[in-house]
Amino acid sequence: MxxxxxxxxxxxxxxxxxxxxxxxxxxxxxxxxxxxxxxxxxxxxxxxxxxxxxxxxxxxxxxxxxxxxxxxxxxxxxxxxxxxxxxxxxxxxxxxxxxxxxxxxxxxxxxxxxxxxxxxxxxxxxxxxxxxxxxxxxxxxxxxxxxxxxxxxFVAPGVRRIRLREGAVRGSLFLPPGVDSFPGVIDMFGDEGGLVEYRSSLLASRGIASLALPYFAFEDLPPAMTEFHLEYFEEAVNFLSRHPKIRGSGVGVIGTGKGADLALSMITYLPQVVAAVSISGCCANTAAPLNYKDFTIPALSYNMSRVRISEAAVFDVSEALDDPLDPANSRCLIPVEKAQGSFMFIVGEDDRNWKSSVYAKAAVSRLQENGKNNYDLLSYPGAGHRIDPPCSPFCPVAVDRVLGVPILGGGELKAHCQAQEDSWQKIQDFFHEHLK
Known part of the structure; x- marks a missing residue:
């Protein structure tokens, strides 16, 4: 019963x-x-x-x-x-x-x-x-x-993924389906290191060949960001621009965080790069010195005494990076006015990781002062640091791989995710326009 x-x-x-x-x-x-x-x-x-x-x-x-x-x-x-x-x-x-x-x-x-x-x-x-x-x-x-x-x-039917060990270059090349040639893009992320593929696979699913390019903490690449050599990124650019499935005489690059200032350096110094998307980046070289041929761009320093820690043990590092606009740091600035290609800057106005909105406006001002109008600036009120492809979960605080502690990224759910939706289509349109 x-x-x-x-x-x-x-x-x-x-x-x-x-x-x-x-x-x-x-x-x-x-x-x-x-x-x-x-x-x-x-x-x-x-x-x-x-x-x-x-x-x-x-x-x-x-x-x-x-x-x-x-x-x-x-x-x-x-x-x-x-x-x-x-x-x-x-x-x-x-x-x-x-x-x-x-x-x-x-x-x-x-x-x-x-x-x-x-x-x-x-x-x-x-x-x-x-x-x-x-x-x-x-x-x-x-x-x-x-x-x-x-x-x-994350991979549309017919998209091919090719693991790359070409000279010093490592990564994954995603090719759209079909017999045609496609615009080609190099895709990089920030200080998490390793191989990050989800944006490249989605770009290829939307008709843009994309090379997900790690630059440290992967296979035989350097384990940490101690110094950068632009020759490594140049080798990746040469590989992609010569690939038989890549159309046109130039390639694009997209980067988030540290990957964004690398993207700016690539379009500035490598003539094969004709379009660059900087997401939540800095207008100066950060993290480690950047070497190329006979010169070096020093890196902006971090002052950890300016880090604030909340009662919930969340780290606010928004003031830690030295001011790139301070004349004392002028050697760290990337001379974007020398670039012959086109820029797209994407920033959240509530980025609490660093002041990416200020940095993007500084880069735009530098272009304007040199008579350039080769840029688009997408600045989103209420958006935080990590602006990913649409439908990605909003993560206002995330554990940093290098520091191992939760870092405040900022933003508000609706505004941030709407920024992801709006910018994603504009990124694709930008590359299709400039990589003909």
């Missing part, structure tokens, strides 16, 4: 779901990771409070989740493209809010970024679940009324 009652209770949520014919749909169920989702619920009672959750895991098995509270309309439906979240991890009409707000689950270490590493191995799996009532984001959610699984692909 007791066992029969127990079994009946465990079946009740499923019975209720069946009687109401609750349906949770997410489309596309399988699509590129930069595509918008459409999440809808039907079959609820009018005005019913519900919680939608998203759950994903990285390659190490660490869990990330998000949740938002909604109320069904008079027809018993919820549509994330139309309806506002009334609580949870975000509020307002944010169709992609469940993906934008994915963060480490309660039992996981905080301040880690959900970042796809093995882009060619498998898609990112995400489960979306529907629960009755407005559930506390930190509480156990209980059994779902409905659920849906989706796959976020």
């Amino acid at each position: 007791l066992r029969a009652v127990s079994r009946g209770r465990t079946r009740l949520p499923c019975v209720r779901a069946a009687l109401r014919r609750v349906c949770l749909s997410v489309s596309p169920q399988s699509g590129l990771a930069d595509e918008q989702l459409h999440v809808r619920v039907r079959g609820l009672s009018a005005g019913a409070p519900v919680t939608l959750r998203a759950v994903a895991a990285d390659e190490d098995g660490c869990l990330y989740d998000s949740c938002a509270h909604y109320e069904a309309d008079s027809g018993g439906a919820v549509d994330l493209r139309r309806d506002a979240a009334v609580g949870g991890d975000y509020t307002g009409v944010l169709p992609m809010g469940l993906l934008w707000s994915l963060s480490p689950a309660v039992m996981e270490r905080p301040y880690h970024r959900l970042e796809k590493k093995g882009v060619h191995k498998s898609p990112q799996q995400v489960e979306v679940l529907l629960h009755e009532g407005h559930r506390d984001p930190k509480a156990l959610p209980g059994p779902p009324l409905a659920k849906a699984r989706l796959q976020r692909q």
Whole structure:
């Protein structure tokens, strides 16, 4: 008798779901990771409070989740493209809010970024679940009324990934499908080091051949940023520009953080580079001296005494870098006015990693003072430091690989993620325009 009652209770949520014919749909169920989702619920009672959750895991098995509270309309439906979240991890009409707000689950270490590493191995799996009532984001959610699984692909069908060991150059070349030739781009990130492929794979999925280029902490490359030699990056440029699948006589480069000031140095000194996108970068050489032929650009110094630490042990390093506009640091500045190519500067006005908005405006002023108009400046209010391809989770604080501590990146969820969406298409348009 007791066992029969127990079994009946465990079946009740499923019975209720069946009687109401609750349906949770997410489309596309399988699509590129930069595509918008459409999440809808039907079959609820009018005005019913519900919680939608998203759950994903990285390659190490660490869990990330998000949740938002909604109320069904008079027809018993919820549509994330139309309806506002009334609580949870975000509020307002944010169709992609469940993906934008994915963060480490309660039992996981905080301040880690959900970042796809093995882009060619498998898609990112995400489960979306529907629960009755407005559930506390930190509480156990209980059994779902409905659920849906989706796959976020980082490599479109037909895209080829070629692991590169060409002379001193290491990395991965992603080629779009088809028999045509394509614009070619070198893609670099910041002080996390290693091989970062997800932006290159998505660029190739959108018709731009991309070489994901590591420059330290990978295979036989230097283990740390002690000095840079522009000849290494020149060798990568020569390889890409000579590749039979690359069209035109020049290539582009895109970089984030330290990769951004390397991008500026490449377009300044390497004539084969004709287009450069700097994301959250500096107008001066940073981290380590940059050597090329018979000259060296010294690096701006960091003063760790200017670092502030919050009560939550989050490090604010926004004032740590020496001022590149101080005349004493003029030798560190990258002479971008010498470049013959075109620039795109992308910055968040709430970047708390460093003052990338100030640095971009300084580079633009330097171009203007020399009669140049070869630039676009995309400056986003409310956006923080790491401006990634769209649908990437917002991570205002992230553990730094070098320092091993959580670093404040700044930004606000909606503004930051909208900046990611807006800049992504403009990046593609920029390269298609200048790499003809």
